[in-house]
Amino acid sequence: MESQPSFEQLIKEDRATRDSKKWRGTLLEYLELVRTDPSHTRLAHSRVYDMIMRHGAHDILETEEPHVKRLYKDESVKVYDFFGDEFFGIEKTLSQIVRYFHSASLKGEESRQVLYLMGPVGSGKSSLSEKLQRGLEHLDPVYAIEGCPMFEEPLHLIPRHLRKEFEKMLGVHIEGDLCPVCRFRLKEEYGTRYEEFPVVAKYFSKRNRTGIGVVPPVDPNNQDTSVLIGSEDISKLDVYSEGDPRVLDLNGALNVGNRGIVEFIEVFKNETEYLHAMITATQEKIIPAPGRHGMVYVDTVIVAHSNEAEWQKFKADHTNEAILDRIVVVKVPYNLRLSEEVKIYQKIIRNSDFRAHVAPHTLEMASMFAILSRLEPSNKCDLMTKLKLYNGEEVVEKGKTKKLDVQELRDDTKREGMSGISTRFIMKALDNALSDNVEGNCINPINVREAIINMVKEADLADDTRKGHLDILQDVLHKEYLERLEKEITKAFVYSYQEQAESLFQNYLDHAEAYVNKTKVKDRNTKEELTPDEGFLKSIEEQIAIIGSAADGFRQEVIAYLWAGSRRGEKISYRSYEPLKEAIEKKLMTSVRDISRIITKARTRDEEQEGKYDAMVRNLLEHGYCPSCVDVVLKYAANNLWKD
Numbered sequence: 001m002e003s004q005p006s007f008e009q010l011i012k013e014d015r016a017t018r019d020s021k022k023w024r025g026t027l028l029e030y031l032e033l034v035r036t037d038p039s040h041t042r043l044a045h046s047r048v049y050d051m052i053m054r055h056g057a058h059d060i061l062e063t064e065e066p067h068v069k070r071l072y073k074d075e076s077v078k079v080y081d082f083f084g085d086e087f088f089g090i091e092k093t094l095s096q097i098v099r100y101f102h103s104a105s106l107k108g109e110e111s112r113q114v115l116y117l118m119g120p121v122g123s124g125k126s127s128l129s130e131k132l133q134r135g136l137e138h139l140d141p142v143y144a145i146e147g148c149p150m151f152e153e154p155l156h157l158i159p160r161h162l163r164k165e166f167e168k169m170l171g172v173h174i175e176g177d178l179c180p181v182c183r184f185r186l187k188e189e190y191g192t193r194y195e196e197f198p199v200v201a202k203y204f205s206k207r208n209r210t211g212i213g214v215v216p217p218v219d220p221n222n223q224d225t226s227v228l229i230g231s232e233d234i235s236k237l238d239v240y241s242e243g244d245p246r247v248l249d250l251n252g253a254l255n256v257g258n259r260g261i262v263e264f265i266e267v268f269k270n271e272t273e274y275l276h277a278m279i280t281a282t283q284e285k286i287i288p289a290p291g292r293h294g295m296v297y298v299d300t301v302i303v304a305h306s307n308e309a310e311w312q313k314f315k316a317d318h319t320n321e322a323i324l325d326r327i328v329v330v331k332v333p334y335n336l337r338l339s340e341e342v343k344i345y346q347k348i349i350r351n352s353d354f355r356a357h358v359a360p361h362t363l364e365m366a367s368m369f370a371i372l373s374r375l376e377p378s379n380k381c382d383l384m385t386k387l388k389l390y391n392g393e394e395v396v397e398k399g400k401t402k403k404l405d406v407q408e409l410r411d412d413t414k415r416e417g418m419s420g421i422s423t424r425f426i427m428k429a430l431d432n433a434l435s436d437n438v439e440g441n442c443i444n445p446i447n448v449r450e451a452i453i454n455m456v457k458e459a460d461l462a463d464d465t466r467k468g469h470l471d472i473l474q475d476v477l478h479k480e481y482l483e484r485l486e487k488e489i490t491k492a493f494v495y496s497y498q499e500q501a502e503s504l505f506q507n508y509l510d511h512a513e514a515y516v517n518k519t520k521v522k523d524r525n526t527k528e529e530l531t532p533d534e535g536f537l538k539s540i541e542e543q544i545a546i547i548g549s550a551a552d553g554f555r556q557e558v559i560a561y562l563w564a565g566s567r568r569g570e571k572i573s574y575r576s577y578e579p580l581k582e583a584i585e586k587k588l589m590t591s592v593r594d595i596s597r598i599i600t601k602a603r604t605r606d607e608e609q610e611g612k613y614d615a616m617v618r619n620l621l622e623h624g625y626c627p628s629c630v631d632v633v634l635k636y637a638a639n640n641l642w643k644d
């Protein structure tokens with residue numbers, strides 16, 4: 001076993017790194033730091049943008065995965081590693097967020113607007129906002145005026161009349177003025193010797209309310225702006241005279257979020273007065289100080305979010321126009337790609353205490369339901385086909401891959417991804433399936449589908465929505481799962497499936513090529529010259545309904561396709577050409593379908609059958625089933641598959 005560091009070692013190392021970043025000096029010393037590295041004075045948006053970009057970005061097409069390439073063709077979509085293994089299938093949303101930070105970092109109009117995330121429940125709005133905050137917490141500390149309740153930029157100490165000169169010497173722009181508390185301290189303690197004012201390095205921290213502020217929706221009857229801008233400490237009002245800043249508690253969310261981020265949760269639940277404070281903070285970069293203390297400069301990224309219904313309600317009210325104009329809306333729809341939806345649940349499970357076995361296809365089937373519920377119907381194809389196309393899969397119909405442009409399908413929709421089943425709903429269903437099967441300690445497609453059906457029946461849904469969901473579950477999904485299950489069990493009966501498929505494929509190629517070129521086939525072993533075996537070719541083609549005159553065309557297509565592939569240096573296998581792959585798999589299955597059916601359904605088996613059955617079960621166990629779910633799915637298959 002690899003030796004682990006001791007606790008003591010870990011603690012000491014951590015302290016050493018933190019200590020090395022501790023810093024306390026004067027403004028004068030800080031100026032020298034800025035001269036060597038002007039990035040210390042970055043404003044909030046630019047800090048967040050750099051934080052994201054530092055992790056790297058690449059084009060989505062720089063991948064080996066053919067289905068991703070198929071999906072994006074020559075569209076240029078960037079993938080940002082900062083969001084990397086936490087967010088799936090919402091690349092467009094992420095790139096809009098990054099674009100916002102990019103133009104804001106260039107001090108464009110965006111830097112004076114609220115970033116507003118709008119999407120259905122459980123689409124990841126809170127998680128996105130949290131991710132940005134966590135990112136800040138991992139950054140190196142920022143330099144701030146010591147003791148300032150708003151951790152303000154030390155350059156604010158430079159008097160106005162000297163700023164031009166300092167800016168020239170430092171190569172930075174100086175923006176903003178001292179807060180009332182620091183202004184008072186400067187006057188009282190340092191007089192004109194502002195260069196001696198102490199400066200410290202401060203880490204961002206959500207819990208300590210340093211550089212990160214959060215505004216939960218507030219009770220509408222009790223909207224007190226102190227949550228945003230702080231308050232006057234009444235007990236001190238007796239001690240100090242009116243207008244003395246020592247009575248100020250600048251601890252509102254907009255105060256503590258200075259230099260970093262302020263998050264507004266369910267933003268439109270708040271009174272308009274509240275929203276005006278938010279807008280002024282971002283648009284003018286100032287907020288009022290409580291009482292009669294003038295205005296305070298703030299520099300922060302405001303991230304707000306809510307669901308679409310609240311957005312629509314807010315938007316419909318004309319009196320809100322001024323606010324609307326100062327908001328950058330980024331839609332956070334549900335993911336619509338099957339492979340990515342599965343990754344979402346894998347992530348949530350990984351981060352939770354969920355410790356049960358997850359049978360093969362379970363998360364796929366649950367994800368399939370979630371996505372089908374989110375898709376808008378199209379007159380070009382059925383929902384399941386759409387799901388597969390959105391997933392970058394090839395759909396074979398009548399021996400041909402379906403030629404439907406994903407982009408066109410998407411363009412036809414209105415608000416696809418903005419409604420349907422949420423990630424949270426599915427997670428609850430997985431939990432429910434597990435509590436119904438505590439002793440098996442395993443969830444599988446069968447108990448999960450049941451759990452979802454029960455939840456849909458109990459959920460507060462419109463009648464036709466409920467009916468739609470149940471149709472998907474009881475019909476579409478049921479069929480899809482049975483198809484997969486039959487394939488899986490039958491496959492488990494075929495000894496060394498992969499080799500057999502490859503050998504059928506090679507044979508097919510040899511014979512089809514000779515047929516097309518009107519030449520002979522050389523037997524690989526005996527070197528005999530044979531005429532192409534048309535009977536054999538047909539036995540494969542008929543699996544996908546290619547018969548009669550269609551066969552010639554199909555053979556030519558196969559050869560041309562694979563030729564082109566191998567010229568591009570692709571490795572050719574039975575999986576290379578989707579229609580042929582399907583034909584070969586079907587052919588292999590047909591050869592064992594009967595014994596598969598008989599043996600699986602049988603109540604009693606003879607010795608030979610018993611041997612085959614055991615081998616099949618072993619095969620399934622090797623392929624991800626556990627003793628509990630293998631039992632469940634085989635019983636299910638016996639009862640539901642191969643019905644006469």
Ligand SMILES: Nc1ncnc2c1ncn2[C@@H]1O[C@H](COP(=O)(O)OP(=O)(O)OP(=O)(O)O)[C@@H](O)[C@H]1O
Pocket residue numbers: 086087088089090119120121122123124125126127128306307334335344348423424
């Ligand atoms: N596209 C996605 N990629 C990764 N995880 C996701 C995605 N969508 C949702 N999730 C996960 O689903 C869960 C719910 O998301 P979250 O709480 O962020 O949603 P929300 O949009 O804030 O919902 P609400 O409107 O109900 O507050 C989280 O664990 C989140 O990480």
Ligand SMILES: [Mg+2]
Pocket residue numbers: 125126127
């Ligand atoms: Mg949320």
